[in-house]
Amino acid sequence: MPVTATKLGRSAARIAALGALAVIAALGTSRASEAQTLDRVRGAAAIRLGYEANARPFSFGDGGAPTGYAVALCKMVADRVKADLGLPDLAASWVPVQGDDRFRPVRDGLVDLLCSAPAVTLSSRKEVSFSLPIFPSGTGAVLSASSPVALREVLTQGQPSGRPIWRGSPARVVLEQETFSPVAGTVSEDWVAERIKALELAATVVPVKTYEDGIQRILDGGSRVLFGDMPLLRDAVAHSPASGNLIILDRYFTHQSLALALPRADEDFRLEVDRALSGIYGTDGFRNLLAEWFGTPDERLLTFFRQTALPE
Numbered sequence: 001m002p003v004t005a006t007k008l009g010r011s012a013a014r015i016a017a018l019g020a021l022a023v024i025a026a027l028g029t030s031r032a033s034e035a036q037t038l039d040r041v042r043g044a045a046a047i048r049l050g051y052e053a054n055a056r057p058f059s060f061g062d063g064g065a066p067t068g069y070a071v072a073l074c075k076m077v078a079d080r081v082k083a084d085l086g087l088p089d090l091a092a093s094w095v096p097v098q099g100d101d102r103f104r105p106v107r108d109g110l111v112d113l114l115c116s117a118p119a120v121t122l123s124s125r126k127e128v129s130f131s132l133p134i135f136p137s138g139t140g141a142v143l144s145a146s147s148p149v150a151l152r153e154v155l156t157q158g159q160p161s162g163r164p165i166w167r168g169s170p171a172r173v174v175l176e177q178e179t180f181s182p183v184a185g186t187v188s189e190d191w192v193a194e195r196i197k198a199l200e201l202a203a204t205v206v207p208v209k210t211y212e213d214g215i216q217r218i219l220d221g222g223s224r225v226l227f228g229d230m231p232l233l234r235d236a237v238a239h240s241p242a243s244g245n246l247i248i249l250d251r252y253f254t255h256q257s258l259a260l261a262l263p264r265a266d267e268d269f270r271l272e273v274d275r276a277l278s279g280i281y282g283t284d285g286f287r288n289l290l291a292e293w294f295g296t297p298d299e300r301l302l303t304f305f306r307q308t309a310l311p312e
Contacts, residue, residue, distance in 0.1 A: 133257035140230035
């Protein structure tokens with residue numbers, strides 16, 4: 001019997017439909033595999049926690065066991081996972097990550113939960129998902145105690161209009177030809193570049209890898225201002241042998257929250273982490289944790305966590 005064009009068309013349609021179903025099934029399988037963190041943890045009786053060696057006070061370690069505020073929170077989250085999954089022998093393994101590429105191990109499935117201090121931004125959410133905020137943050141600035149008073153005043157008062165500074169203005173004279181150092185990989189790096197462009201300043205930007213490197217540049221006179229996440233700036237200055245020669249400006253140039261990073265497309269695991277954090281934030285133990293790493297918390301900070309925690 002001759003094969004008609006109609007039959008050929010129907011066969012082609014069936015093949016196309018089967019192909020489409022195969023693609024959909026493959027996508028479903030891929031997404032399902034991405035969303036099985038808790039199943040993997042249950043099967044292996046182990047959870048993999050990432051940490052940065054140079055993100056004090058949130059995450060740091062020098063050859064020994066990691067420590068810090070975010071590390072302590074992750075240990076509490078792991079205890080909640082242990083209880084909820086009924087795994088008394090759940091083991092937590094610590095995986096070191098690099099600050100400038102800290103999301104890659106999460107994306108590649110090598111880390112279940114990143115216990116550090118990344119800022120939650122739209123661009124970073126393309127790579128990973130985030131827990132509830134673990135601390136309020138924003139861009140701050142550190143200068144040498146010998147820096148010009150005029151420079152401190154200009155940076156503290158800001159440029160309300162956001163428009164380019166008039167070329168003959170005192171503010172431009174103060175800011176022109178200066179060298180600014182943002183910490184690489186932070187929100188501060190993009191913010192500094194955007195502000196210099198918007199204000200049409202002839203200034204030099206020299207990113208630094210760590211907060212310690214940035215402070216050394218300030219002390220050596222290589223850079224006039226160091227920009228970075230305020231909590232990390234404060235801790236770096238407090239632990240610097242030359243802290244008396246440094247000034248932290250009393251101003252946030254940006255505002256953002258820090259959070260734990262986890263794999264995208266895994267709402268079950270994210271819910272587990274957020275439920276654990278919500279329970280932690282209302283305890284006396286959490287207040288003690290804040291006091292250990294940041295000093296006695298004021299009412300504003302406690303209110304932040306009361307508003308962050310989600311009701312069951």
